[in-house]
Amino acid sequence: MTETKEPFVMYILEGVFLVFLIFVVGSIAYYLIAEPTPSELREPKIIANFIEAQELEVARKVDSMNVTVQKTDTFENGVWSHDDQLFISNVSVTDSVTFSLPIPEESNYQIVLYLTKSYDYGEWVIKVNDLETRRVDLFSTIVEPTEPVYLGMHHLTPSKTILLFEVVGHNTKARPPYYQLGIDGVEIKPVNEAP
Numbered sequence: 001m002t003e004t005k006e007p008f009v010m011y012i013l014e015g016v017f018l019v020f021l022i023f024v025v026g027s028i029a030y031y032l033i034a035e036p037t038p039s040e041l042r043e044p045k046i047i048a049n050f051i052e053a054q055e056l057e058v059a060r061k062v063d064s065m066n067v068t069v070q071k072t073d074t075f076e077n078g079v080w081s082h083d084d085q086l087f088i089s090n091v092s093v094t095d096s097v098t099f100s101l102p103i104p105e106e107s108n109y110q111i112v113l114y115l116t117k118s119y120d121y122g123e124w125v126i127k128v129n130d131l132e133t134r135r136v137d138l139f140s141t142i143v144e145p146t147e148p149v150y151l152g153m154h155h156l157t158p159s160k161t162i163l164l165f166e167v168v169g170h171n172t173k174a175r176p177p178y179y180q181l182g183i184d185g186v187e188i189k190p191v192n193e194a195p
């Protein structure tokens with residue numbers, strides 16, 4: 001009986017080894033030819049005088065509003081600095097959020113925002129020190145970064161520079177929850193000309 005069992009056991013062992021070998025070779029081949037993720041395909045965004053949105057101090061917001069850091073490396077279109085954005089959600093129309101901008105010294109500065117567009121983002125008014133600078137419709141059928149949003153040149157001092165976002169409505173094509181906002185970061189660029 002043992003003479004007939006030994007070859008059978010050997011067949012089993014050889015079979016197990018063969019399956020293991022196919023698994024190992026297949027795993028290595030998959031690793032070598034796997035498609036890179038969207039973030040691996042993209043060049044990093046490098047901008048001088050850039051501050052990530054999550055590094056800004058939230059000076060004021062309504063209690064119900066959620067402000068969280070969201071990774072963007074699974075988004076398939078475009079590039080975000082640091083592969084993340086500050087995501088503002090649970091928003092109702094007329095809600096606002098205010099940030100303090102770190103200004104190193106009294107001077108003229110060009111302020112440029114980098115935002116996100118999406119199918120459920122709102123229309124927002126942006127103010128610098130109570131001065132309305134832009135009104136942006138952040139609706140898009142896909143999730144994508146905006147072009148640079150120029151807020152103009154401002155004479156600013158370290159003691160007080162407030163950047164305010166207030167939601168004023170939404171595009172008719174927007175989908176629920178309609179009013180969200182994504183901020184990649186802000187560029188605060190010193191300039192020598194008068195504002």
Ligand SMILES: [Ca+2]
Pocket residue numbers: 052053080081082083084085086183184185
């Ligand atoms: Ca970012």
